[in-house]
Every structure is written in C-alpha cells, then in structure tokens.
Amino acid sequence: MMEKLYLDNSYLKEFDATIMAIDSNIVQLDRTAFFPTGGGQLCDTGTIESNNRTYKVLETKKSANMVMHTLDNVEGLNLGDHVHGKIDWQRRYALMRLHTALHVIDAVMVKKHNGGQITGGQIYEHKARIDFDMEGMSKELVEQIIAESQQIVDAAQPVTVRMLNKEDAAKVEGLARTAPGAELLKKLDVVRVVDIGDIDFQLDGGTHVANTKEIGTIKLIGYENKGARRKRIEIALD
C-alpha cells in the first residue's frame, strides 16, 4: 500500500522514498507527497533526486489508487533506489489556497443562500471555478457571496482534516456535496473530511491551507449564467 503523505500533511514539501516500479517514464514510489490530479485539483510537479541526479516530475496521476509520477527521463533509475522528492511548492500552495477558497464559497452558498448541488469545479494554478445548480442567481448575489466568503477568510478560521470510519460517516448528513462524491462515499471504508471552523465540513481528498487567512483576498473574475440552474463563479486570489 503506497503512503499518500499529502493526505495527512498538506505542508510537506520534501520527502524520502523508494522506487517500487518503473514503466517507461513513469515511476511508482512506496510513499509520496506529490498530489495526483483529482477532485478538481491539478497535480503537483517538482523533482526527484537519486544517485546525485535530478529528474523533473512533469505530471502526477492516480491509477488504481496508486500515484504515477511521469518523469522527464528515467536514465540511471532502478527498482529499490532511494529518492528524495521535492514538490513545486509555489504551485502547490497556490492550488491549496484556491481549493480552500472554493470550499468557503460553497459553504456560504449552501448555508446562507440555500445553494443547490455543486455540479463541477476546477482549480488551476492562478484561478478556480465552481459550477452549481442554484435558482435565482444574480450578479448582485454573486458579489454578496464573495463578500461574505471574504469575511470568513478574514476571520482566520482553522482548516482541519479528520478521518471517519464508514459507520460514523453514514450518520453525518451532507458530507458529500457532489453527485460523484455521494457515489464515492458509499464505497469508502475511511472517509476523509475537511472542516473549516464550524462553518463547513465535507468529504474531500484535496490539499488545503491550515487557516482561511492564508487565502488572502478573493477576486471575482467571472460569473456565468449557463442556464436556469447552471451557474459558474470564477475566482482568483491576491
């Protein structure tokens, strides 16, 4: 079982590991801090060092619950080699800040404005968007939601991660905010929950900042009315 270090510690920037498999330019490790693309969050990039050589990690993907690291080349790497991994922290931290910001916005929509289900979301390095099913959305309301989200950010709420077993998770209503999330919840034995103070909790596999104040300033960069119940909010951070 490979250890996904990013699930326990979003702030881990470097780690040591052993090579478990090499297939063309793709390397599997026994443990990793590289977050693979998933749940709307883009993957980490960075480097691994081994035998005094540095290899670029171009992409990280999940496959059958394993993390696949695509390198620029694997010359000189062998099974069982020890490696030192370093993630591109600037990129990861930007993704973390945006991911937590989307959860804050989501919480404001659901709790204060009777928001419907989240139908999609994507976190890029410099911006993020959230799609949702909600009636009666206007530009004024979107601006109000962003302003209320900023108040939560400025109130420096702690963001924490906890693990629930299947039985306990089943007792909590509203853990999954999306349709794929609800499907996933049925299959999981251990459920990872991200809490933002007492404002929000949800099933989540992403990396988050430890405190909302790290988000900074939320800027509304776009709002789209894609249909009666299909809306999109796009944000960036300062």
Ligand SMILES: [Zn+2]
């Ligand atoms: Zn999330």
